[in-house]
Structures are given as structure tokens and as C-alpha cells.
Amino acid sequence: MTRFFVAHDGMQTDRFSLTGDNAAHAKVLRLKCGESVVVCDGQGQECLCRIENIDPKQVDLLVQNRYASQTEASIQVRLYLGFPKADKLEHVIQKATELGAAEIIAFPTARCVSRPDDKSLTKKLERWQKIAASAAEQSGRGVIPAVRVLPSYSAAVREAAQADLPVLFYENEAGFTFSDAIDRHRGFLTVSLLTGPEGGLEQQEVDAAQSAGLRICTLGKRILRCETAPLCALSAVMFAAGEF
Numbered sequence: 001m002t003r004f005f006v007a008h009d010g011m012q013t014d015r016f017s018l019t020g021d022n023a024a025h026a027k028v029l030r031l032k033c034g035e036s037v038v039v040c041d042g043q044g045q046e047c048l049c050r051i052e053n054i055d056p057k058q059v060d061l062l063v064q065n066r067y068a069s070q071t072e073a074s075i076q077v078r079l080y081l082g083f084p085k086a087d088k089l090e091h092v093i094q095k096a097t098e099l100g101a102a103e104i105i106a107f108p109t110a111r112c113v114s115r116p117d118d119k120s121l122t123k124k125l126e127r128w129q130k131i132a133a134s135a136a137e138q139s140g141r142g143v144i145p146a147v148r149v150l151p152s153y154s155a156a157v158r159e160a161a162q163a164d165l166p167v168l169f170y171e172n173e174a175g176f177t178f179s180d181a182i183d184r185h186r187g188f189l190t191v192s193l194l195t196g197p198e199g200g201l202e203q204q205e206v207d208a209a210q211s212a213g214l215r216i217c218t219l220g221k222r223i224l225r226c227e228t229a230p231l232c233a234l235s236a237v238m239f240a241a242g243e244f
Contacts, residue, residue: 017060033053
């Protein structure tokens with residue numbers, strides 16, 4: 001069923017309208033009066049609505065039922081990524097949203113090639129959030145993951161360490177696997193997954209994360225690209241949590 005996201009305040013009455021990009025999208029889909037659509041507030045609340053009227057600039061809806069989203073994961077997984085080059089982060093945002101990530105957070109590291117300034121970050125964050133919203137709509141989610149940027153690696157480590165299961169993936173770790181970490185933290189409700197950029201993390205960065213309480217893990221014998229590792233880890237933890 002077709003799904004739209006609107007602001008929370010915009011769907012509190014029994015009758016409301018889709019406008020702007022939502023109305024344009026409805027027109028492209030050739031929706032008709034009498035058809036049903038799902039409208040979400042992006043925060044976990046949804047409405048089943050019937051289309052009552054279609055004008056060039058708006059689509060009028062009647063709420064038939066309200067309910068909590070049934071498609072969100074039972075655990076909250078936050079991805080922390082060192083800034084990758086080019087459009088790799090866009091790929092991660094789209095796929096991580098589909099897989100159920102709660103948030104995607106980027107940050108600079110010592111080996112990051114990409115270091116966007118404040119001016120470009122404002123535009124990039126707007127685009128990244130739109131990518132997350134589009135992926136959430138396509139995949140039937142009830143929550144749009146927040147896409148954020150932290151000012152430093154140390155800030156990312158401090159924040160990531162607050163999770164029930166905080167993990168940093170390091171290509172030079174050989175003995176402790178992600179499976180080991182999951183087995184030792186059964187019953188987790190919040191997870192932080194931290195990965196580095198193309199050049200990886202420096203040893204002192206790994207040591208700082210370990211001192212902060214993150215478990216240093218390997219994702220296997222093969223070295224994964226910076227855009228592959230977070231999605232691989234996210235899929236694994238969702239499987240372990242019974243989401244697949």
C-alpha cells in the first residue's frame with residue numbers, strides 16, 4: 001500500500017491533506033478517490049486513510065484507523081561511520097534505513113579523506129535526510145532514521161559507548177569476533193556499530209575506543225570496504241536479534 005510521511009502535527013485531525021511533494025507523488029502514482037493509503041509521522045505512528053478528493057495541489061484524506069507502526073525493529077542500532085569519500089555515505093544511508101537502523105552518524109577520523117566544511121555539511125545533511133526519508137517510505141518503515149554528524153572521533157566514541165552492545169570493527173583484530181560479542185551481550189536493546197573510513201583507523205583510535213568500553217571485533221578473514229562493513233554488521237545484529 002502506498003505510504004506517505006507527514007509532520008506529526010499534520011495528521012492529528014480526522015481529516016487532513018497531502019500537499020507539496022506528497023501531493024505531486026500521489027499524482028504521479030495516479031491515485032484515485034476511494035483508494036486507501038498509509039500516512040506516517042516518521043516517529044512510529046501511522047494512519048490508514050481513504051482518499052476523499054484530489055485537487056491539482058492537494059489530496060484530501062479521511063482517517064479510518066490509527067495505530068503504532070508494526071515494521072520497526074525491536075532493538076535500536078546506531079551506525080557510526082568515519083566520513084567516506086564521494087557518495088558512499090548516501091549508499092549506506094539508503095541501505096541501512098531499509099535494514100532498520102535507528103540512526104546513521106558520520107564523524108571525522110585521522111585518515112578521513114573527505115572532510116566537509118560547515119557550509120557544505122548543511123546541504124549534505126539535508127540531502128542525506130531526504131535519502132533516509134525516501135528509503136523509509138519505500139521499505140515500509142514507520143520511523144525515519146536521523147542522519148547526524150559529530151565534530152570528532154572522540155565524540156563518536158563517547159556516544160557509541162553508551163549502548164548495551166558497543167562495537168568497533170578493526171581489520172587487524174583476529175581473535176574476537178562479532179559473534180563473540182553478541183553472545184556475551186544477550187538481551188541487548190541498544191547497539192552501536194562503529195567503522196572507519198577507506199584508510200581504516202589508527203591504532204591509537206582503536207585503543208581509545210577500547211578504553212571507552214567498546215568491544216573491538218573482526219568481521220571475518222576478508223577486509224570489507226568502508227561502505228560494506230556497516231551494512232554487513234547491521235544485517236548480522238538484526239539476524240541475531242530475530243529480526244530476519
